[in-house]
Amino acid sequence: MTEYDRPYLNFEEQVALMASRGLDCSGCDAAAALSRIGYYRLSAYTYVFREPLALDKQSDTPWQYRSAAFMPGYKLNHALDLYKFDQGLRLLCLEALKTLEVGLRVQVAYVLGKRDRFGHSNREALDPDACAKPARDRDGDMFDYWLRRYHELKRQAQSEDFVRHYTLKYNDKLPVWVAVEVMDFGAITRLFSLLNRNDQNTIARQWGVKDGRTLHTWLLVLGNLRNICAHHSRLWNKHLTYDAGRINPNIVESDLAHVTSELNSKKVYLPLALIAYLVVRIDPTSNWPRALRTKVKQKFPDVPGVSAASDMDFPEGWENEALWNYQPARG
Incomplete structure (x- = not known):
């Protein structure tokens, strides 16, 4: 060495x-x-x-x-132009991922809370097989790991008035619709992974996906993307850690059909398409898909040998797809 x-x-x-x-x-x-x-x-x-x-x-x-x-x-200016573009792309992604994170909190609380007000901390309200999986390099199973993580997040939020109120008045127990507010993206995704299949599918169908496990895979991909953006890392030509795999056209609606063909599922285009697909189902007034189209189509820098197609896997004619031409509903 x-x-x-x-x-x-x-x-x-x-x-x-x-x-x-x-x-x-x-x-x-x-x-x-x-x-x-x-x-x-x-x-x-x-x-x-x-x-x-x-x-x-x-x-x-x-x-x-x-x-x-x-x-x-x-030229150095070429790199500075790419850096500026990438910075704007990350901020745009964070805007949509905030909508996704908040929407996931709402749906998990709404669906799980109907079954059990404290379902997030009750093994019996969750999927027994998912809970019983060994926690790699950790003590106990996945439910034990989840519970430790949840209590850590709750402890970190002790200064929040709403947490102190429930801690003092209700014997330190937060109902799930309150508990989700102390969870970060990774934690709420972890809780989603422990839900029973019916609850996962109920949430997924709200967002135009017929299979809850597929939605969980997407959440892992988008969580990886969120971490890249939140930590100001390079995104533009990133090779992502998580793989969304091929999209099954039978479980999504037609505006995502064009990504069911062979695409590099670890390049940036596919997760951007997943964000565009989900965000307008969570917030029909969102103009995010059009904003992304404008960002890439009009503001990708002119650098020799570099393009959205070669480095981000944007397919030919992508800007004409219905996904990127969504008309926002009036708020």
């Missing part, structure tokens, strides 16, 4: 290093851009401008596919 021996460089020296490797840093205040964004963060956007390694070099270092030298014709 090689010891790290790269020297500290100030912002001007970082600019000089990129320029020495062939990146055109003229036309902008490059040092100011690096002081604002950071060399390493920006390198995620300049990486695609670098010369590919020869195949024999790639096999020696399989985690690295490009050399330090930049291909001719690339």
